[in-house]
Each structure stands twice: as structure tokens, then as C-alpha cells.
Amino acid sequence: MAEVRLKDVLRGRVWKFGDDISTDLLAPGAYAVAPLEERKRHVLEAVRPEFPHQVRPGDVVVAGRNFGCGSSRETAPEGLRALGVACVVAESFARIFFRNAVALGLPVLPCPGASELFDDGDEAEVVVAEARVRNPRTGTELRGQPLPPVMVEILEAGGILERLRAWNAHRVQTKAGRG
Amino acid sequence: MGHTLAEAILRRAAGQQTVRAGQFVTCEVDFCLVHDIFAGTLFDTLEHLGVDRLWDPDRVAVVLDHFSPAPSAAVASLHRRIRQGVERFGIRHFFDTGQGICHQLLVERRLVRPGMLVVGTDSHSTTYGAVAAAGTGIGTSEMAYAVTTGTLWFQVPPTVRCELFGRLRPPASWKDLILHLLGRYGAEFVQYRALEFSGEAVSYVDLAGRMSVANMAVEAGAKFCFFPPDAVTRRFYGEDGATWPTPDPDAAYERTVSVDLSGLEPLVALPHRVDHVRPAREVQGVPVDQAFIGSCTNGRVEDLEEAARYLRGRRVHPRTRLLVAPASRAVYEEASRRGILADLVAAGAVVLPPGCGPCFGGHLGLLGDGERCVGTHNRNFQGRMGSPGAEIYLASPATVAASAVVGYITDPREVEVAVG
Numbered sequence: 268m269a270e271v272r273l274k275d276v277l278r279g280r281v282w283k284f285g286d287d288i289s290t291d292l293l294a295p296g297a298y299a300v301a302p303l304e305e306r307k308r309h310v311l312e313a314v315r316p317e318f319p320h321q322v323r324p325g326d327v328v329v330a331g332r333n334f335g336c337g338s339s340r341e342t343a344p345e346g347l348r349a350l351g352v353a354c355v356v357a358e359s360f361a362r363i364f365f366r367n368a369v370a371l372g373l374p375v376l377p378c379p380g381a382s383e384l385f386d387d388g389d390e391a392e393v394v395v396a397e398a399r400v401r402n403p404r405t406g407t408e409l410r411g412q413p414l415p416p417v418m419v420e421i422l423e424a425g426g427i428l429e430r431l432r433a434w435n436a437h438r439v440q441t442k443a444g445r446g
Numbered sequence: 447m448g449h450t451l452a453e454a455i456l457r458r459a460a461g462q463q464t465v466r467a468g469q470f471v472t473c474e475v476d477f478c479l480v481h482d483i484f485a486g487t488l489f490d491t492l493e494h495l496g497v498d499r500l501w502d503p504d505r506v507a508v509v510l511d512h513f514s515p516a517p518s519a520a521v522a523s524l525h526r527r528i529r530q531g532v533e534r535f536g537i538r539h540f541f542d543t544g545q546g547i548c549h550q551l552l553v554e555r556r557l558v559r560p561g562m563l564v565v566g567t568d569s570h571s572t573t574y575g576a577v578a579a580a581g582t583g584i585g586t587s588e589m590a591y592a593v594t595t596g597t598l599w600f601q602v603p604p605t606v607r608c609e610l611f612g613r614l615r616p617p618a619s620w621k622d623l624i625l626h627l628l629g630r631y632g633a634e635f636v637q638y639r640a641l642e643f644s645g646e647a648v649s650y651v652d653l654a655g656r657m658s659v660a661n662m663a664v665e666a667g668a669k670f671c672f673f674p675p676d677a678v679t680r681r682f683y684g685e686d687g688a689t690w691p692t693p694d695p696d697a698a699y700e701r702t703v704s705v706d707l708s709g710l711e712p713l714v715a716l717p718h719r720v721d722h723v724r725p726a727r728e729v730q731g732v733p734v735d736q737a738f739i740g741s742c743t744n745g746r747v748e749d750l751e752e753a754a755r756y757l758r759g760r761r762v763h764p765r766t767r768l769l770v771a772p773a774s775r776a777v778y779e780e781a782s783r784r785g786i787l788a789d790l791v792a793a794g795a796v797v798l799p800p801g802c803g804p805c806f807g808g809h810l811g812l813l814g815d816g817e818r819c820v821g822t823h824n825r826n827f828q829g830r831m832g833s834p835g836a837e838i839y840l841a842s843p844a845t846v847a848a849s850a851v852v853g854y855i856t857d858p859r860e861v862e863v864a865v866g
């Protein structure tokens with residue numbers, strides 16, 4: 268998995284979305300068990316049909332309140348990650364999406380006021396570790412809400428599965444050691 | 447200072463003397479639920495990481511409910527892989543096709559008990575708060591971590607208390623209580639928080655009603671929703687509940703709201719927002735192509751019985767198709783034994799196998815462009831049941847059944863209830 272560098276300045280084109288972007292929009296139920304290659308072509312297509320086809324690696328999603336509301340489907344952040352989205356900055360996040368994004372290693376940043384900061388298509392500069400969001404065109408900058416340490420650790424490890432891999436390796440090793 | 451129920455459960459699960467809202471803790475989980483959309487990925491992930499055994503296979507349930515029975519060869523193969531995974535890891539609590547919806551099964555079979563910390567790969571795991579368990583949804587990667595290590599990190603949530611008083615006046619129902627809370631306080635009412643019910647009227651909420659309310663609490667952002675243990679809980683488990691955790695009288699709540707149940711009336715959540723709630727009488731007359739009675743919110747015997755009161759001896763309106771999906775096989779059998787299913791079928795209902803049915807837009811009754819559905823389920827997000835060009839209205843079983851009779855959304859009080 269690609270290393271997530273939270274201290275780096277992420278620069279990318281902004282794709283703006285409104286409030287209450289649900290997991291049904293991010294990962295439509297009709298493709299629930301389709302392979303990722305197919306699923307990613309339908310991410311947010313109901314609200315912006317061009318998004319899954321035109322989004323480029325490194326782009327930034329900027330959204331309103333309650334981003335990712337709805338189901339526990341991890342396929343929602345997974346689809347964004349598969350499309351190369353570098354970070355999601357939203358006014359607020361729904362709880363499960365927030366956890367899932369971090370568990371997968373997709374940087375997320377709650378930042379009230381972020382919607383106002385950008386027009387669609389602007390460039391965004393984001394430093395997740397400092398919860399800093401900036402619009403170089405207007406020169407305005409906002410401070411979001413810093414992620415709690417446990418989430419930072421998981422993101423920096425590249426996701427919770429990397430932690431699990433280490434945990435399991437340790438278990439196997441101690442078992443082998445005992446035997 | 448005392449503990450809320452969320453704090454009391456997380457304190458025990460974290461092995462700490464005390465915990466407070468806002469604190470980060472690592473907890474031992476008591477039970478894990480995985481359903482068919484994610485079980486295949488879960489087993490693949492475990493295999494990929496070289497995990498050869500679970501922390502406790504007897505504290506994991508796997509349910510084939512979302513795509514049940516398999517609607518395609520691809521899903522049939524997925525189900526086959528899941529059965530192999532279940533076998534490989536020695537999971538006893540496996541519910542194959544047609545047994546019912548995960549949340550219904552875990553309560554019905556009493557696998558979930560008061561005071562437990564339960565995680566599920568399904569957001570409606572908040573349903574377990576109906577029996578005073580801390581249930582919450584997580585994703586597949588976190589589930590891989592939880593079923594292997596038996597632990598997971600949590601932030602202790604602040605708790606909002608909701609006091610109930612007064613008496614519900616039918617046809618207003620417990621579904622209308624949660625719709626009311628969504629309409630009044632919005633879809634972020636209890637975001638990252640626990641919602642704990644109390645008040646003099648809480649003892650009147652039956653188990654089915656508690657499950658409907660706790661189920662939909664996640665639509666208000668809830669991490670947990672609780673009906674603290676009481677006589678209803680004790681009756682269900684047939685135990686005195688002496689060891690079950692309860693909230694302390696001096697617990698600290700972030701906020702307290704109250705609801706006068708006697709003021710509730712039949713409500714409807716309009717597309718595409720769960721908190722866009724209006725009285726059914728104000729939505730009166732909107733034509734519907736499909737009516738759906740079922741889901742983990744309202745697919746229980748009580749719900750089917752309520753629907754039958756409107757449909758018995760009548761016919762569904764020719765413009766409307768009515769789909770009914772019992773929440774579990776036990777519900778199906780009881781509704782069948784009591785003649786409820788026969789009445790629904792006689793009225794023109796299509797009875798689906800126990801399971802999620804069309805609720806999440808996977809199969810069995812999807813909506814086309816421009817179509818409108820009124821259902822008893824829990825989400826009306828755009829694209830939830832098929833075409834993004836379709837509209838979903840959410841309501842109680844009474845409102846949905848009455849609407850199916852007249853072919854448009856109606857306040858059930860407009861449709862006389864059949865006698866007998």
C-alpha cells in the first residue's frame with residue numbers, strides 16, 4: 268500500500284460536492300459485489316456522471332456536511348482511493364465513513380468552512396498533519412480539526428490491515444518460538 | 447460522577463475503573479457480525495494476511511441476508527466462498543439463505559445480550575441498543591482486525607438523553623418517534639454520540655418498537671443507541687438481569703431532549719433525505735408505484751400485523767405493487783401461522799423470502815427511473831433502491847399499508863381499519 272505522508276503538502280484539483288453525500292452515491296448497491304475495477308467507475312456518478320471518468324490521481328474531494336452518511340460499506344472510501352483521490356476535506360463526516368477511510372489509509376480532514384474556500388476546479392493545498400487547507404488562487408487558508416493520535420498512527424501505518432499484519436506476524440512468531 | 451450506559455459498557459470492555467466521553471480506549475469486543483456483502487472480502491483479507499484462526503469463532507456470526515437467495519451466478523459463487531470460510535474458521539453461528547436479516551437474527555436468537563459491545567459490518571448494528579447492548583457499524587478492514595485480535599479502538603462518545611412521556615396514539619407508531627427525532631433535530635442530531643432513551647413512557651416501548659428506533663438512530667449519526675435494561679428486557683431474556691449494566695443516576699449527559707408521545711402523528715421522510723420529514727397528511731396524494739413492508743427497521747410480526755389491519759379484506763390499488771419481506775424465518779412462520787401472510791397475499795402482496803429484499807437496492811424489487819416507492823425501511827438516499835431517478839419515501843407500516851390500498855401516500859387515518 269502506498270505510504271501516506273501526512274506532513275506533506277498535498278496539491279490537487281478540487282471536486283466539490285454538497286451536503287449528505289451518502290454511501291449509496293459513493294458505492295451504489297447495484298455494484299455491491301462487483302470487482303473494484305467496475306465499482307470505481309460508478310463512484311458518485313448519480314450526482315456527477317463525469318467524476319469517476321475525469322478525476323485524476325492526486326485530486327481532492329471537498330464536500331459539505333455529513334460526508335459518507337449511510338451504510339458501513341468500506342467500498343465507499345475504497346472507491347475514492349482507487350480513483351486516486353488524495354484526500355477528502357469536508358465540513359463534517361459521518362462516523363463510519365470517517366473510521367473506514369482511516370482504516371484504509373485514505374486521508375480525511377474535517378474542516379468547517381472548506382466548501383466556501385474553493386470553487387470547483389480550483390487547486391487545493393492540504394497538510395493533513397497540521398489540519399491546514401489553503402486555496403493558492405485566493406490565498407485564503409483554514410484550520411480544520413486535527414485527527415486524533417490513534418487515527419494518525421493508523422494512517423501513517425498505511426491502514427489498519429498493516430497493523431493487523433504486524434499483530435499476526437507477532438502471534439505466529441511467538442507460537443513458533445514456543446513450539 | 448456516574449457513567450452513562452455507553453461509558454459503563456466501554457469501561458468494562460476496556461478493563462478500566464472509569465472512562466469519560468472523549469477518551470480513546472482499546473476495548474475487547476464481545477460479538478462480531480458479518481453479512482454477505484462483506485464476508486467474502488473479510489475471508490480473503492484474512493487469508494491474504496496469513497491469519498489462520500479467529501480470536502473466538504463462537505463470538506462471530508455470519509449471515510447471508512443481503513443477497514438472499516443469490517440473484518446471480520457471481521453472488522452464488524460469493525456465497526459459496528463464504529460458506530467455505532465459515533467452515534475453515536469453524537464459525538458456528540452461520541445463517542444461510544432465507545434465515546433472515548442479521549440484526550433480527552442476533553436479537554431473536556439472543557446471541558446479543560444486554561451490556562455487550564457488538565460490532566457489525568453493517569451500520570444498523572445500533573439496533574442492539576434495543577436490548578441495551580452497545581452495537582455499532584464498522585468496515586471490513588476493521589472487522590478483520592476485530593475478529594483476529596478480539597479488540598478495537600473506540601472513542602467514548604458523549605451521550606444525548608431522550609426522555610419520553612405521554613402515550614402514543616395509534617396509528618402513530620414507534621417508527622414515527624424516530625422519524626420525528628430526525629425531522630426535528632436533523633441527520634446529524636447525534637453524530638459521534640450515543641442516544642439513550644429514558645422517561646416515564648420508555649417502559650411502554652415494546653421490543654419491536656425499540657428495535658425500530660435503535661435501528662434508525664444511525665440515520666441521526668448515532669454511534670450507539672440505548673434502551674437501558676428494564677422489565678421489557680428482563681421478560682425477553684427470562685432473567686432477572688442483576689448483572690446487566692445500567693446508567694448511573696448521576697451520569698453526565700451532553701444534552702437532554704424530550705418527546706411527548708401523545709403529540710406524534712403519522713410521518714413521512716421525503717426523498718432524498720431521512721430528515722426531510724413531514725406529516726403524512728401533508729404529503730397526501732403523491733402516487734406510488736411500489737410499497738415495501740419489511741427490513742430490519744419494520745419487518746417484524748408486529749409490523750406485518752399492523753399492515754394487515756389496513757389490507758385485510760381489501761385489494762392493493764392497481765397502480766401500486768406491494769412487496770412484503772419478513773425480517774426472519776421465525777417472523778415468516780409466525781405470520782403464516784397467524785394467517786397474516788394469507789391476508790396480505792389475498793390483498794395482492796408479493797411475499798419475498800426473509801432477508802433484506804429490495805431495501806438496499808441489490809435485487810428483488812428495484813425502482814426504475816421516475817418511479818416512486820413508499821417503504822417501511824430506513825434510508826431514502828438517492829439511488830438507494832435502484833435508479834438514481836427514483837424517489838423513496840419512508841414511513842410506518844400503517845402508513846405504507848394504507849398508501850398501498852389507495853395508491854398514493856396517505857395518512858392512515860384516512861383509510862378505515864378493517865375489523866377482525
Ligand code: SF4
Nearest residue numbers: 547741742802805806
Ligand atoms: S434490511 Fe436494509 S438496512 Fe437492514 S441490514 Fe438489510 S439492507 Fe441493511
